[in-house]
Amino acid sequence: xxxxxxxxxxxxxxxxxxxxxxxxxxxxxxxxxxxxxxxxxxxxxxxxxxxxxxxxxxxxxxxxxxxxxxxxxxxxxxxxxxxxxxxxxxxxxxxxxxxxxxxxxxxxxxxxxxxxxxxxxxxxxxxxxxxxxxxxxxxxxxxxxxxxxxxxxxxxxxxxxxxxxxxxxxxxxxxxxxxxxxxxxxxxxxxxxxxxxxxxxxxxxxxxxxxxxxxxxxxxxxxxxxxxxxxxxxxxxxxxxxxxxxxxxxxxxxxxxxxxxxxxxxxxxxxxxxxxxxxxxxxxxxxxxxxxxx
Amino acid sequence: xxxxxxxxxxxxxxxxxxxxxxxxxxxxxxxxxxxxxxxxxxxxxxxxxxxxxxxxxxxxxxxxxxxxxxxxxxxxxxxxxxxxxxxxxxxxxxxxxxxxxxxxxxxxxxxxxxxxxxxxxxxxxxxxxxxxxxxxxxxxxxxxxxxxxxxxxxxxxxxxxxxxxxxxxxxxxxxxxxxxxxxxxxxxxxxxxxxxxxxxxxxxxxxxxxxxxxxxxxxxxxxxxxxxxxxxxxxxxxxxxxxxxxxxxxxxxxxxxxxxxxxxxxxxxxxxxxxxxxxxxxxxxxxxxxxxxxxxxxxxxxxxxxxxxxxxxxxxxxxxxx
Numbered sequence: 001x002x003x004x005x006x007x008x009x010x011x012x013x014x015x016x017x018x019x020x021x022x023x024x025x026x027x028x029x030x031x032x033x034x035x036x037x038x039x040x041x042x043x044x045x046x047x048x049x050x051x052x053x054x055x056x057x058x059x060x061x062x063x064x065x066x067x068x069x070x071x072x073x074x075x076x077x078x079x080x081x082x083x084x085x086x087x088x089x090x091x092x093x094x095x096x097x098x099x100x101x102x103x104x105x106x107x108x109x110x111x112x113x114x115x116x117x118x119x120x121x122x123x124x125x126x127x128x129x130x131x132x133x134x135x136x137x138x139x140x141x142x143x144x145x146x147x148x149x150x151x152x153x154x155x156x157x158x159x160x161x162x163x164x165x166x167x168x169x170x171x172x173x174x175x176x177x178x179x180x181x182x183x184x185x186x187x188x189x190x191x192x193x194x195x196x197x198x199x200x201x202x203x204x205x206x207x208x209x210x211x212x213x214x215x216x217x218x219x220x221x222x223x224x225x226x227x228x229x230x231x232x233x234x235x236x237x238x239x240x241x242x243x244x245x246x247x248x249x250x251x252x253x254x255x256x257x258x259x260x261x262x263x264x265x266x267x268x269x270x271x272x273x274x275x276x277x278x279x280x281x282x283x284x285x286x287x288x289x290x291x292x293x294x
Numbered sequence: 295x296x297x298x299x300x301x302x303x304x305x306x307x308x309x310x311x312x313x314x315x316x317x318x319x320x321x322x323x324x325x326x327x328x329x330x331x332x333x334x335x336x337x338x339x340x341x342x343x344x345x346x347x348x349x350x351x352x353x354x355x356x357x358x359x360x361x362x363x364x365x366x367x368x369x370x371x372x373x374x375x376x377x378x379x380x381x382x383x384x385x386x387x388x389x390x391x392x393x394x395x396x397x398x399x400x401x402x403x404x405x406x407x408x409x410x411x412x413x414x415x416x417x418x419x420x421x422x423x424x425x426x427x428x429x430x431x432x433x434x435x436x437x438x439x440x441x442x443x444x445x446x447x448x449x450x451x452x453x454x455x456x457x458x459x460x461x462x463x464x465x466x467x468x469x470x471x472x473x474x475x476x477x478x479x480x481x482x483x484x485x486x487x488x489x490x491x492x493x494x495x496x497x498x499x500x501x502x503x504x505x506x507x508x509x510x511x512x513x514x515x516x517x518x519x520x521x522x523x524x525x526x527x528x529x530x531x532x533x534x535x536x537x538x539x540x541x542x543x544x545x546x547x548x549x550x551x552x553x554x555x556x557x558x559x560x561x562x563x564x565x566x567x568x569x570x571x572x573x574x575x576x577x578x579x580x581x582x583x584x585x586x587x588x589x590x591x592x593x594x595x596x597x598x599x600x601x602x603x604x605x606x607x608x609x610x611x612x613x614x615x616x
Contacts, residue, residue, distance in 0.1 A: 107593045226539070237418055285415045
């Protein structure tokens with residue numbers, strides 16, 4: 001393996017990882033505050049991708065302008081869907097046994113996935129990339145797909161944004177306090193249920209962003225939600241449930257892992273996330289970045 | 295509070311009546327020609343899926359452990375029968391008993407790791423293992439046929455639709471009686487003690503992990519048998535049998551039927567399948583909407599009737615606090 005090829009693979013793997021991070025960080029954030037593992041996160045991501053597809057056909061997409069519109073419009077749409085779901089359903093199961101919470105979100109998977117099928121049908125679709133992101137860029141004499149480099153740039157921006165929000169703003173203090181001491185926070189006069197709603201909306205916003213970015217990267221079809229939610233599980237389990245930093249690490253490990261294992265193992269590389277998830281759960285159930293709960 | 299199957303005479307009589315009805319059913323159905331054949335096939339599948347749901351409930355309802363990977367053992371049983379009959383040329387009467395054995399061995403290995411974890415982490419680890427198995431079956435084309443599955447599993451001459459139905463009913467009843475014995479034994483009692491209060495169970499000297507592991511293996515074995523039976527009924531095995539959405543089916547059935555009783559999941563499973571077929575008959579486009587309907591049912595149960603149908607029955611007819 002030449003060094004150029006190695007770098008090529010690394011860029012490819014890291015961009016896959018960054019895309020995964022954008023989606024999985026939402027799942028992790030929501031779990032951290034709401035203590036609910038949202039099975040439907042993958043479905044929301046899929047809805048994001050399909051809404052992006054529909055909007056782009058409406059705008060006869062392919063231009064940079066329309067792609068920016070997608071990036072600005074679709075995630076907030078998902079945020080609003082999140083608002084509705086949180087207020088009408090999720091709120092009712094906080095603090096109940098986790099079987100009921102899991103099943104509530106699973107019920108949403110069934111409903112949302114089927115709605116997507118009824119609305120958009122089962123054909124694979126995609127969103128045309130704007131011309132400026134469609135070609136390849138020259139880096140050290142390597143022709144790298146521009147879009148992958150673009151995702152590689154968006155990922156750290158999101159990671160930094162989340163870090164800044166969580167650790168450098170008052171809102172972040174409140175969110176982090178809601179993770180550890182929800183009761184104290186309420187006693188201090190903070191509207192905890194509003195904190196939960198906003199966090200859930202932020203999680204859905206991230207799912208929507210991941211959906212838009214995916215729609216322009218590859219074909220989207222009805223299976224992507226279920227596939228992605230399990231990968232996200234792997235990510236948050238490896239990183240530690242509720243830890244955004246852990247989600248970043250987990251995403252990059254899985255993204256690069258799958259890419260590099262494809263050389264020696266071919267299709268078998270796809271087994272890697274699940275094997276790693278099982279190993280981490282056995283060895284450190286609370287994840288690499290998490291803390292033991294008991 | 296605990297709703298163990300009551301030992302009174304009425305439930306025995308009801309059980310015998312149901313069993314006899316199950317035996318006679320295909321004879322009645324056979325009079326309806328093509329529709330009858332279809333319904334014999336459907337009821338056979340209902341019985342098999344009821345067994346699958348009951349097997350999960352041993353760890354879910356009685357053990358209080360939410361496994362999201364139970365389909366792994368269902369699938370292992372299915373592929374055991376498929377591979378042994380198709381590739382090794384074993385006859386059914388040898389391949390079918392092998393299904394629960396192989397499933398139990400798989401459950402022993404997976405369970406050994408899983409019972410070390412509690413609550414949510416247990417659920418996710420079971421999910422991880424079942425997805426791992428799913429991916430292996432999916433990728434290993436030369437052995438499992440990948441996503442083509444294994445088709446054309448032979449069926450012995452003597453096993454027509456009705457005979458196979460009877461075989462399933464007999465096995466189902468035997469399994470039911472065995473499970474009933476397990477649940478009412480001191481072992482079953484310990485399992486329920488662990489569900490109610492883990493710390494106290496440890497305190498009174500129950501080896502929690504070992505009991506949970508044994509329970510996990512037993513449940514895996516029954517699931518494997520169910521998988522084997524379905525494979526022989528459909529005469530194919532496919533990767534979907536191991537997918538995590540398949541693991542959710544018995545959980546839904548348990549929830550709808552009521553997870554604190556032995557027959558609850560079986561009833562729930564039958565009700566759900568029946569509902570699906572009714573919808574299908576009402577309008578063809580309703581099949582498309584089945585997942586939405588199922589999701590809505592699930593939402594209603596989760597939000598308003600966590601005890602399921604058996605729980606509702608108990609609430610309205612007030613026999614719960616026995």
